[in-house]
Amino acid sequence: MEGIITIISQVVFWGLYAGCIYILLATGLNLIFGVMKIVNFAHGEFLMLGTYITFSFFVLSGFNPYVLLCASLPILVVVGIITERLCFRPILGTGKLNEIFVSLGIIYVFQNVVAMLWTDEWKTIQSPYKDITISWGSVQVPLDYFIIIGITICILIGLYLFLHRTSLGRAIRATSQNRKGAMLMGINVEQMDMLTFGIGAGLAGAAGTLWAVSGQVFNPYMGSIPAIKGFAIIIIGGLGSIAGAIVGGLIIGLAENFTSFTLGGAWKDAVSFIILIIVLIVKPTGLFGGKDE
Amino acid sequence: MLQVRSLNVSYSALQVLWDINIDIQKGEIVTLVGSNGAGKTTLVSSILGFTKASSGNILFKGKEIQGEPPYDIVREGLSLVPEKRELFSRMTVLENLTLGAYFRKDESSTDEIFHLFPALKEAKDRNAGLLSGGQQQMLAIARCLMSKPEMIILDEPSLGLSPKFVHNVLEAVKSLNDEGLTILLVEQNVRRALEISDRGYVLENGQIVKSGSAEMFLEDDAIKEAYLGI
Ligand SMILES: Nc1ncnc2c1ncn2[C@@H]1O[C@H](COP(=O)(O)OP(=O)(O)OP(=O)(O)O)[C@@H](O)[C@H]1O
Ligand SMILES: [Mg+2]
Numbered sequence: 001m002e003g004i005i006t007i008i009s010q011v012v013f014w015g016l017y018a019g020c021i022y023i024l025l026a027t028g029l030n031l032i033f034g035v036m037k038i039v040n041f042a043h044g045e046f047l048m049l050g051t052y053i054t055f056s057f058f059v060l061s062g063f064n065p066y067v068l069l070c071a072s073l074p075i076l077v078v079v080g081i082i083t084e085r086l087c088f089r090p091i092l093g094t095g096k097l098n099e100i101f102v103s104l105g106i107i108y109v110f111q112n113v114v115a116m117l118w119t120d121e122w123k124t125i126q127s128p129y130k131d132i133t134i135s136w137g138s139v140q141v142p143l144d145y146f147i148i149i150g151i152t153i154c155i156l157i158g159l160y161l162f163l164h165r166t167s168l169g170r171a172i173r174a175t176s177q178n179r180k181g182a183m184l185m186g187i188n189v190e191q192m193d194m195l196t197f198g199i200g201a202g203l204a205g206a207a208g209t210l211w212a213v214s215g216q217v218f219n220p221y222m223g224s225i226p227a228i229k230g231f232a233i234i235i236i237g238g239l240g241s242i243a244g245a246i247v248g249g250l251i252i253g254l255a256e257n258f259t260s261f262t263l264g265g266a267w268k269d270a271v272s273f274i275i276l277i278i279v280l281i282v283k284p285t286g287l288f289g290g291k292d293e
Numbered sequence: 294m295l296q297v298r299s300l301n302v303s304y305s306a307l308q309v310l311w312d313i314n315i316d317i318q319k320g321e322i323v324t325l326v327g328s329n330g331a332g333k334t335t336l337v338s339s340i341l342g343f344t345k346a347s348s349g350n351i352l353f354k355g356k357e358i359q360g361e362p363p364y365d366i367v368r369e370g371l372s373l374v375p376e377k378r379e380l381f382s383r384m385t386v387l388e389n390l391t392l393g394a395y396f397r398k399d400e401s402s403t404d405e406i407f408h409l410f411p412a413l414k415e416a417k418d419r420n421a422g423l424l425s426g427g428q429q430q431m432l433a434i435a436r437c438l439m440s441k442p443e444m445i446i447l448d449e450p451s452l453g454l455s456p457k458f459v460h461n462v463l464e465a466v467k468s469l470n471d472e473g474l475t476i477l478l479v480e481q482n483v484r485r486a487l488e489i490s491d492r493g494y495v496l497e498n499g500q501i502v503k504s505g506s507a508e509m510f511l512e513d514d515a516i517k518e519a520y521l522g523i
Contacts (some may be wrong), residue, residue: 058321167395174381174392180343182377183363184372186396190362 002138009139011257017145017214019253020152021047024207025230026237026245027159028200034176034240035196038088041103043230044223045110046076046201050208051123052114053217058212060123065125065213068148070203080201084194093192107224114220122217130215148210155206156246159199172196176240225269232276238289247287251275294319294475295340295371300349302332302339309335311497317444322466322476324486324507326520327496328401333479334376336496337446341373342366353444368396370443371513374450376479378433382422386413386432389421393439406435409465427458434465444475451482463489483520487511495520 019200025047032040050072057068087106091098129147133140163169175182175192182189207226212218237244253270260268279287309332317323327333337487338344340351340391342363351359353371367373381389390403390413407414410431416424421432430450437445447466451459459482467489470476480486487493493510495503503516510516 170384170388171390171395173384174395177381177383178379180363180375181381182392183343184341184367184375184379184437185392186364186367188362188364277448 005099006138007261009136010141011261012254013136013139013141013145015254015257016250017253018257019250020148021207021211021226022229022252023152023246023249024155024203024210025226026233026249027156027242028203029230030234030237030240030242030245031172031176031196031203032200033234034094036088036171036193038092038099039103039198039231040197041100041227042083042106042110043200043204043236044225044227045107046080046204046207046223047211047226048114048218048220048223049079049110050076050205051212051222052118052208052220054209054212055123055125055218064128065209066127066151069151069206069209072191072209073202076205076208077198077202079205081194081198083201084197088197089190111220111223118220120220122219124215124217125212126215126217127213144214147212151206151210155203159203159242168195177253184201229269229272232272235286236279238286241286241288244261244286244288294321294354296350296352297336297340298350298352300336300339301347301419302335302344303347304335306377308347308499310339310346313496313501315501317475317477318477319443320470320473321491322470322478322489324433324483324490324493324510325477325479325496326483326486326493326510326516328519329477331496332499333496334448335499337373337477337479338375338446340446341371348479367440367442370441371446372437372440372442372444373446374430374437374448376448376452378429380421380433380436383420384473386419386421386422386425387417388426389432389436390417390439393436397440402443403439406438409438409468410435421438427454427461430454430458434462437468442474442478445469446477446479448479449481450478451480451485459485483516484511 004084025043029040029043029174032038053072053075054065057071060066083106086135087102091102094229127144129143134143134146163173171182171187172192173197175187175189179189229252233248234245236251237248252275255271255275256268259271297315300310300313301308309477313336323397325333335344339346342361346359349359350357353369358366358369390406411437412428413431416428421429424432434450450462454462461502463485466476466478478486478490487507487510490507492506495516
């Protein structure tokens with residue numbers, strides 16, 4: 001009995017930790033969708049860039065990789081802003097097909113530039129705390145999991161405070177709820193698009209650092225699977241809903257790790273989509289969606 | 294204050310407004326009359342920059358605003374209470390009002406507004422989407438006033454309201470004008486609107502077919518027949 005509880009707790013921690021990465025990705029996707037009504041199919045590439053920025057600074061500086069969040073997040077904010085301005089602004093409102101092709105273009109550009117600079121071999125870095133574990137009852141949990149979960153919570157709280165307590169954050173929410181109404185408030189909605197895209201990319205960049213720090217491998221093409229799961233999560237949670245992204249991310253994180261533990265690793269990626277299909281059958285607008293979008 | 298000169302507006306191939314000329318002086322309240330589909334909403338959304346004009350000029354305080362984005366026009370002091378209100382329905386009344394003063398650095402206070410619309414004060418922590426139709430209209434007007442505009446355009450402010458609320462809204466509009474706000478009013482309750490107005494324009498099939506003083510409109514047989522139901 002003791003043994004089972006230990007294993008279950010371990011799987012839960014794994015799930016929470018994996019969920020953190022998904023939550024950061026899905027929250028960014030949802031912010032962008034809310035404000036611009038576009039799905040950024042190239043979102044996984046921002047995650048990938050985040051891992052490589054962390055990798056490069058780590059190799060060059062030897063800093064604690066967690067500190068490198070202070071590099072990956074702001075750099076990706078800037079990359080996001082530039083990407084929005086150059087690639088998405090010109091096609092906004094011209095149809096879904098354009099968004100898809102622009103996204104595909106961005107995906108290939110980022111993948112190939114990264115492959116050119118760093119080659120396309122798998123890379124990995126190690127956390128300085130990799131051998132430290134903390135006892136949680138009878139379970140030994142790696143310290144890194146606690147740090148990653150803690151950082152994600154801090155980022156989400158920071159984001160919440162920004163969106164709800166600052167004038168700029170309120171303007172972003174206003175643009176997301178009613179673009180025309182926002183313009184009537186004198187809000188420059190194109191600037192809000194750029195800023196939101198930047199924030200979304202920044203969150204993906206932070207997820208990239210957490211991905212790398214946790215010792216997972218990465219290469220220039222690693223972004224697509226996590227991104228696809230991010231899309232599944234925003235559909236499960238409800239398009240545009242940040243609460244939905246958080247709950248959806250946790251569900252997927254936990255479900256994946258329970259299935260790979262019980263049914264084997266081959267089912268890990270499939271379970272996200274099984275959950276997605278079930279949610280779509282039961283509540284087509286997603287768990288938190290369809291209020292008045 | 295506002296001049297519209299030879300304005301033509303089309304939705305793709307369909308021309309909706311033809312050679313519109315309008316002149317509104319500072320401090321005036323003017324009613325725009327027209328049947329359903331005449332193009333009233335199209336006209337006000339072109340003035341605010343939401344719908345692009347194919348030709349013509351729009352001058353506000355003597356400055357060309359045609360072609361500017363709506364958020365810049367609003368910042369210059371011309372605002373709109375749109376037909377569909379466009380509230381932030383998942384934000385509280387207070388947040389909606391705060392956003393109204395978004396671009397004012399002096400943090401316009403809500404005290405004045407609550408004095409003008411006491412019902413909003415009681416509901417200030419409720420989500421805008423949960424308010425009654427009348428309260429939503431009050432909020433839309435109040436939010437618009439938070440930016441301290443010099444001129445506002447109201448697109449059918451009494452649409453869907455009970456007669457009591459219609460009276461309240463038009464009273465509020467009148468008192469705003471008394472305080473010096475320039476107002477262009479689009480209204481289905483033509484008689485009530487004309488009673489508080491200085492002048493009127495009639496828009497038919499996308500063209501201004503008549504203009505004159507409100508008294509003259511109230512006496513005009515053709516207008517009586519078409520819009521006053523007499
Ligand atoms: N977005 C649009 N695309 C194409 N045609 C439109 C659009 N909006 C309005 N129209 C057409 O333009 C004409 C004028 O519409 P508009 O909404 O300006 O009239 P209105 O006078 O405001 O009517 P109402 O009294 O019903 O509000 C109508 O024939 C309408 O069908
Ligand atoms: Mg209309």
